[in-house]
Amino acid sequence: MLQGTSSLLLFLWAKVASSTWYEGSGYAAAERQTNEVYVEETPHVSLPEYRVAQWCHRLNIQHGEATCYSPRGGNYRSSMGARCELACHRGYRLIGRRSVHCLLNRRWSGMTYCRQIRCHTLQALYHGSYQCSNGVKLDSQCSYTCQPGYHLEGDRRRVCLEDGHWSGSDPICVDIDPPKLRCPDSRERIAEPDKLTTTVYWDRPRATDSADGVIKHVMLRGPEPGSEFPEGEHVIRYTAYDQAHNRATCKFVVRVQVIRCPVLKPPEHGYLTCTSAGNNYGATCEYHCDGGYEQQGTPLRVCQSNRQWSGSQPACTPMRINVDVNSVAGLMDQFYEKRRLLIISAPDPSDRYYKMQNAMLQQDTCGLDLRHITIIELVGLPPHEVGRIHEQRLSDDVIEGLRQFLHVTRSRFNMVFIDKDGVDRDRYIQPVAPEELFSFVDTYLLTSQEELQREQNRDTCN
DSSP states (O other), X not given: OHHHHHHHHHHHHXXXXXXXXXXXXXXXXXXXXXXXXXXXXXXXXXXXXXXXXXXXXXXXXXXXXXXXXXXXXXXXXXXXXXEEEEEEOTTEXXXXXXXXXXXXXXXXXXXXXXXXXXXXXXXXXXXXXXXXXXXXXXXXXXXXXXXXXOEEESOSEEEBOTTSXXXXXXXXXXXXXXXXXXXXXXXXXXXXXXXXEEEXXXXXXXXXXXXXXXXXXXXXXXXXXXXXEESEEEEEEEEEEETTOOEXXXXXXXXXXXXXXXXXXXXXXXXXXXXXXXXXXXXXXXXXXXXXXXXXXXXXXXXXXXXXXXXOOOEEEEOOOOOOOSSHHHHHGGGTTTOEEEEEEESOTTOHHHHHHHHHHHTTHHHHHHTTEEEEEEESOTTSXXXXXXXXXXXXXXXXXXXXXXXXXXXXXXXXXXXXXXXXXXXXXXXXXXXXXXXXXXXXXXXXXXXXXXXXTTTTTO
């Protein structure tokens, strides 16, 4: 009776147990046998030993293998009580139990399958990319590269490992290349005529960035294009920065040369007035003679591009006063803009004022000449009256003309001071010290050029 009851229970248990096959489980079932094994607790009842070689369906794990053994021998690897060790091929991970055994209900004690090992999809690389040998599968090698102008920092290669993680860490692409900046070629220029400078132009350099092509700013250190450059060597620098603050610099040189002629010397008893620096290309020098001297030769000379002066140097010769004139105007015109005149009149050569004045002036002939003063003497009474300039005698008509033109009396000592423009500047009825006369000239009558000469020749008369 007990044996019959056990058989009935076993039959009903088998009917209740479902033999549904789930696609994708990993098992290859034969003849409607399920590839799923549900863990069931075996009833604590005594069951007979069934010597059935294929009590449970044969295990066939896709991408894996089962190693089974049974106490009954090699032919009973799927019999009730058989035990199987499960393992997956390389590149696959075991999901479920590593060991199952065949139960009384003809099912295995667990469900197991092999899942392919996959790593996560790698993040996109900013300013770069990667290529993988086998996608995200095991042993797939992914190599990283950066866009032109960027450099890779970090792991260049990553491998999908058996634990489903990539080796290493995410690299980054950084812009460490400086921009490309090319300055103009250095240049040499000649100073412009009659100038010590020249205007220099150039095209501003263009900066390019090998990465994103964006240049933040370009800085100039030095004069702007189109500036006036003086003589010498001038270094022009440009600096460019990209968005990553990488810097590039370049420089070029502007050399300005001034063509010069030999330095001219002023003529004896004369001086020079020159434009610009006085001896540079294009400069013009004009010769002038001191009062009482006349110029002989070309008054202007120009510094030429061959470094030579045009013309030849003139000379300053003593002024020739023509006393053989018929009028006062003819005499006075010879001194216009050249000499100042001091007309001394006395009734007699023995006049004490006249003798005193002559004595003082004879001691300062250098000061008189330095200030371009010529003395005209009118001494005596007709018919013995004498008029002279140095040793040259004036005619009676010119003497009379001077007295009338300047209102000079014969009756007493008197003096008239005339400037270079023929203007009556001062009169004296008593002798005057040369220092007083010179002070008046230096204070009120000197031209700028005369003042310069006086400074240069300050010690000449000492």
